Amino acid sequence: MKTIRYYAPLRGIVKKESEATELGSVKDVLRYVEKAYGKEASVCAKSALIVINDVSIGLSQGAKTPLRDGDVIGFLPVCGGG
Amino acid sequence: MRTPVYAIIDLNTRTSERYEIEESMYRKYIGGKMLGARLLYDLTPAGIDPLGPDAVVIINTSPANGTGAPCSSRFNMTFKNVLTGGIASSNCGGQFGVLMKRAGYDGIILRGQSDMPCVISIVDKQITITDAGELWGKDTEETQQAFPKIYGKLVIGPAGEHLVRYAAAVSGERVAGRCGAGAVLGAKKIKAIVAYGTQRPQIHNKKKFAKYVSKWVKFLRNHPMTGEALPNYGSAGLVSKANATNALPTHNFKYGHFKDANAVSGETLADTRLLRNSSCISCPIRCERRVSVDGKDVKGPEYETCGFFGPNIDCISMESLLRLNYQCDLLGLDTISLASTLAFAMELKENGVADFDVSFGNSENLTEIVERIAVREGKYSDLANGSKWLSEKYGGKEYAMHSKGLELASYEPRSSVGMGLGYATSNRGGCHLNGGYLALLESVGVLSMNALSTSAKPAFTAFFQNALEAISASGFCLFSAQSFVPAILFKLGPHHRVTRAVGKIATHLGFGVRALLWMLPILRFNTVYLFPHAETLRLITGLPFYTGSFVRLGERGYNMERLYNFREGLTGKDDSLPDRLTKTPQDANNPKTVVRLDQMLPVYYKIRAWDETGAPRKRTLRKLGIKA
Numbered sequence: 270m271k272t273i274r275y276y277a278p279l280r281g282i283v284k285k286e287s288e289a290t291e292l293g294s295v296k297d298v299l300r301y302v303e304k305a306y307g308k309e310a311s312v313c314a315k316s317a318l319i320v321i322n323d324v325s326i327g328l329s330q331g332a333k334t335p336l337r338d339g340d341v342i343g344f345l346p347v348c349g350g351g
Numbered sequence: 352m353r354t355p356v357y358a359i360i361d362l363n364t365r366t367s368e369r370y371e372i373e374e375s376m377y378r379k380y381i382g383g384k385m386l387g388a389r390l391l392y393d394l395t396p397a398g399i400d401p402l403g404p405d406a407v408v409i410i411n412t413s414p415a416n417g418t419g420a421p422c423s424s425r426f427n428m429t430f431k432n433v434l435t436g437g438i439a440s441s442n443c444g445g446q447f448g449v450l451m452k453r454a455g456y457d458g459i460i461l462r463g464q465s466d467m468p469c470v471i472s473i474v475d476k477q478i479t480i481t482d483a484g485e486l487w488g489k490d491t492e493e494t495q496q497a498f499p500k501i502y503g504k505l506v507i508g509p510a511g512e513h514l515v516r517y518a519a520a521v522s523g524e525r526v527a528g529r530c531g532a533g534a535v536l537g538a539k540k541i542k543a544i545v546a547y548g549t550q551r552p553q554i555h556n557k558k559k560f561a562k563y564v565s566k567w568v569k570f571l572r573n574h575p576m577t578g579e580a581l582p583n584y585g586s587a588g589l590v591s592k593a594n595a596t597n598a599l600p601t602h603n604f605k606y607g608h609f610k611d612a613n614a615v616s617g618e619t620l621a622d623t624r625l626l627r628n629s630s631c632i633s634c635p636i637r638c639e640r641r642v643s644v645d646g647k648d649v650k651g652p653e654y655e656t657c658g659f660f661g662p663n664i665d666c667i668s669m670e671s672l673l674r675l676n677y678q679c680d681l682l683g684l685d686t687i688s689l690a691s692t693l694a695f696a697m698e699l700k701e702n703g704v705a706d707f708d709v710s711f712g713n714s715e716n717l718t719e720i721v722e723r724i725a726v727r728e729g730k731y732s733d734l735a736n737g738s739k740w741l742s743e744k745y746g747g748k749e750y751a752m753h754s755k756g757l758e759l760a761s762y763e764p765r766s767s768v769g770m771g772l773g774y775a776t777s778n779r780g781g782c783h784l785n786g787g788y789l790a791l792l793e794s795v796g797v798l799s800m801n802a803l804s805t806s807a808k809p810a811f812t813a814f815f816q817n818a819l820e821a822i823s824a825s826g827f828c829l830f831s832a833q834s835f836v837p838a839i840l841f842k843l844g845p846h847h848r849v850t851r852a853v854g855k856i857a858t859h860l861g862f863g864v865r866a867l868l869w870m871l872p873i874l875r876f877n878t879v880y881l882f883p884h885a886e887t888l889r890l891i892t893g894l895p896f897y898t899g900s901f902v903r904l905g906e907r908g909y910n911m912e913r914l915y916n917f918r919e920g921l922t923g924k925d926d927s928l929p930d931r932l933t934k935t936p937q938d939a940n941n942p943k944t945v946v947r948l949d950q951m952l953p954v955y956y957k958i959r960a961w962d963e964t965g966a967p968r969k970r971t972l973r974k975l976g977i978k979a
Contacts, residue, residue, distance in 0.1 A: 318595060320591070347841055
């Protein structure tokens with residue numbers, strides 16, 4: 270079992286904080302978000318910083334990164350500051 | 352042309368005199384930290400004690416302050432850095448600067464030392480100095496409450512009175528935090544400076560200025576960074592981003608990732624503790640967090656505070672973090688230097704070197720320890736001197752996380768090597784902002800240059816150090832510059848192939864940026880998409896500021912500060928980082944996860960037209976019009 274965790278603004282579109290999934294990769298989750306929640310959610314998810322267990326998928330295999338049991342995939346809003 | 356009017360205030364005699372800045376100096380150094388550096392260089396001899404009677408403290412404004420331009424309330428304090436012995440500039444978003452300007456002074460120069468604690472009052476050009484009486488000993492909140500609400504205030508707390516070397520000066524709930532701004536006021540026995548007036552700042556072309564300001568505000572509000580991300584999460588939103596890219600200092604910078612970072616992230620803060628967001632004067636971004644501490648509505652923590660009172664000391668209590676943040680504001684302490692010093696002390700204990708009753712993973716006794724540090728009680732007085740001083744007394748230099756004596760900000764540079772170069776070369780010491788803030792392009796922003804490659808980093812560092820210097824000296828908040836990354840990249844996201852391609856190209860654009868630095872004199876254009884600050888400054892002052900000349904202005908300031916550092920004995924040898932960052936890979940399996948200063952510094956010096964020791968060459972100073 271894996272977990273998808275949503276943060277604002279995506280959370281506001283999908284109307285939930287998290288959900289369980291059995292999907293196998295980041296790509297599969299992105300497809301699922303589009304299918305289940307529509308285009309707006311899909312655009313928002315793709316523009317987020319996607320992390321698996323709090324580590325950016327940019328440091329692993331990007332959208333092809335596989336999901337393993339117990340993994341938590343999160344969609345973080347890109348931010349700034351200093 | 353109206354040139355800035357300062358007041359020289361002599362604390363020995365409690366007198367003041369008007370001091371008008373020469374037009375040629377104004378044109379070259381404009382205001383804020385740049386003009387401050389020039390004045391400090393001219394007004395003080397080499398080698399003075401930053402806390403001694405000969406020290407000079409300059410508190411000044413910039414042309415944009417009080418004009419109503421976006422994000423333009425930042426005022427500056429320049430003085431000899433208590434922690435590094437070099438230049439210090441500490442910037443603050445409180446109301447004091449705007450009200451000092453309205454009171455008739457663009458800046459004040461403080462000399463001498465009062466024999467009794469005092470309060471300086473600047474009201475409609477009149478300057479009076481009175482005894483502080485019972486205010487001495489009070490916290491920053493109580494002190495400010497002693498003056499009328501409409502006054503701009505700049506005060507110190509107990510930490511400044513006790514000369515804690517990283518004491519802060521506080522204006523409203525905003526803080527001039529770094530380099531010991533509170534200590535230099537405390538050394539002069541100044542408890543508070545208050546200002547009030549009604550004079551309006553002059554604007555050269557009011558009509559065009561108003562039109563441009565409205566265009567710029569619209570741009571900031573529509574940009575994903577300044578219109579959404581910062582208002583929604585504040586700078587604290589960076590905790591999870593830095594953690595995602597191994598750039599979040601953890602366990603005194605031993606690691607770059609903390610498994611429980613989410614507990615102290617901007618997202619958790621927004622979900623569980625945020626009352627509302629707020630802002631400095633004339634700021635459309637509104638990044639400030641308002642939170643509740645013991646039922647009181649107070650300013651919430653910035654990213655640095657979340658990182659340093661969280662993962663860097665292995666703590667996950669948001670409650671404790673908020674309390675410590677508020678406590679530091681009351682006592683007048685810089686959260687970065689304090690928390691980093693505490694992390695160092697924790698590692699000293701872990702290694703069996705010294706015991707200050709602090710340990711990783713335990714924040715329960717920290718409020719009590721911090722209280723003792725602020726008044727230099729017993730053995731805790733050592734902690735009030737900062738991590739460099741501590742490492743010289745007890746050892747552990749390789750993991751005392753500072754550069755030149757100023758504690759590093761909350762970006763782990765082994766996962767952001769350009770930020771490492773910035774820390775090492777920053778004029779005021781280990782500062783991300785004075786260091787060019789490459790972390791935003793390498794690890795925590797939407798763009799991702801190759802964070803481990805040294806390619807192009809020296810050129811980008813020099814360029815952004817100059818640009819941020821000019822923005823700061825003009826009186827603008829640096830957050831207003833975060834809209835320079837095109838909005839389209841935010842919409843595509845950091846993982847999109849176009850965004851990744853831009854990041855990859857940027858990693859190889861060193862020569863392009865170097866060419867840009869050469870071409871500055873011919874870049875005679877202004878655009879709201881790059882540095883709207885240049886056009887705003889042009890409309891306010893009537894001086895010919897364009898993108899190129901604006902960045903060149905910053906280059907002059909950066910070299911001026913460097914010149915001051917050299918005069919005070921800080922040289923290229925001090926452009927360094929602790930061994931932990933330069934010799935020990937963050938990831939034992941990846942030898943690239945170290946900061947290769949040996950590779951980057953020579954290139955950086957060459958781009959800066961400095962000699963091999965890191966000193967500005969005579970011809971460089973001549974080109975920039977700087978008199979040594």
